[in-house]
Amino acid sequence: MRVNSLSIEARELARPDAGIWRQAASSRIPLVGTPIQMQPTDFIKTTFARQKIGKISEIQFSALHNGDVIALRLEWADPDQDADTDDNDHFPDGAAVMFPFKGDAPLITMGSKEQPVNAWHWRADRDGEARNNVAAGFGSSRVTRGAEIVASAQYCEGRWRVVFLRQLQREGIDTTVQFGAGQTIKIAFAVWEGSNGERAGLKAFSPQWYELSLA
């Protein structure tokens, strides 16, 4: 997937409904539910055995950069907007993009000790912010500071549109991936459907890495 370079202000790229996104190339990314056998605890395996995990089956993805910032846009159909944690059984919708720090980190386990991964995580109850996570295997993700990822989300006519925006380079921050023009980097996707009780490893994800090539 090619990430074109355009001279457009970051502010514009950050808008999920900006006109520029209508012209940008878009890819359909099929998602599957995380396998129940891979859930990390017996409790989750037993109590979610009969429930369909991964309610969102596809997203549309596009990306642009302007030489300074990169913007990643995810869009998907979701008839239930879940944007709060007002009650104990309410879980917010969410989305994430994930990158290997190097090489071919295992995707399904969210990396390994030898090959950690970087995930940017947006949640519908935390608009404006995406958290930078480093993970080195199941249940190991931790939030780190300094990546400064902005997330802008819009829910309209049964569709979520979310843009992650970050500077291509975060100097001195080694807990987030770095981008450069002409570079190719792997990316994977995940979406949580709150109304289906999806949180943690209960989610829809792209079972393969895709390649982003920055112009």
Added chain:
Amino acid sequence: MSKNQTGRMIDGALQQPKRQLAMVFDLNKCLGCHTCAIACKTQWTGEEGMENMWWTVVNTQPGKGTPKNWETMGGGFDTQNNARPSLIPLREEYGEAWKFNHKEVFEGGKGKQVHLQPTGRNGKPRWGTNWDEDQGAGEYPNSYYFYLPRICNHCSRPACVEACPRGAITKRKKDGIVLINEKRCKGYRFCMAACPYKRIYFNPLKDNSQKCIFCFPRVEKGVAPACARQCPGRMRFVGYLDDVDGPVHQLVYKHKVALPLHSEYGTQPNVFYIPPLSPPRLDEQGKLLEEEPRIPPQYLRSLFGEPVDAALEKLRQEMVKKQRGEKSELLDTLIVYSWPRDIFPDFANDPAQLAKTAAKDERGGQ
């Protein structure tokens, strides 16, 4: 290893604490005054986001409890030791921290027309913590109720620990206290579903699950948990289960009068209850039916299992002995002649004294 052994398998090894702290609640001494709940609230749950939390709560039995109908929600383990399906209790079921119409009454000039009353999130509250307090069951003159204080049971096989995908909940090696690490917890709430006693709360501001911590910072300084030390009825015994001379061990293992609540949930709780005795029922002529206690034995069996019959019988026999002027080791233990030594021997330090000494040391050091 069979799954029903005490402790938990992690990475192929049986994880067991070196010692286990436990409490015994003597239900015959519970006044239903909620001082325990207030002591805990004052000490631990005063922050924003914790308004509706009562890590220790005193329910009236028979009753729906806190959260409402918690006994029907599932959780824990079935007889095959598989996780039982379960619900996450809702905020209204726990009981909201009500807001009151202070403004309307005191500042809105309606002081004479409107009563001060709670205003729920969805209108007038329909449920709250202790909503059914003192209702109980039965018909006059044979109506009955008793109080059941409840905290996290710091189980030997904690369903919450096993449910958490992040390993955020641990059972401490040195004393078996079960703690949620708030830095690892991401607020996924699998623990709230898995706990069959429904003693875990969700803090939406911190995006964390929170629960009773057995006052571990106090315990580490030889001070009893706040709920136990402040209890006016002096009904909360605290100690290590393996301390054979301590009251907890004696009541649970030697006299066998302290029983776990709903042991069929399979989590091996470490809070034990002295079951409540009750006066005899009355017949239609107002005559005492000496053989029929007011609280139906089958109801107590539903809470504490079959051993409750023998425990109550033992308590009755020992009371008779004491009435005859004979010595009863069991009753002497339950009476607690010398507080705090007889009720939490290892945790008898006075927190006020510790604070004074600390302040003095600080002054001396300057």
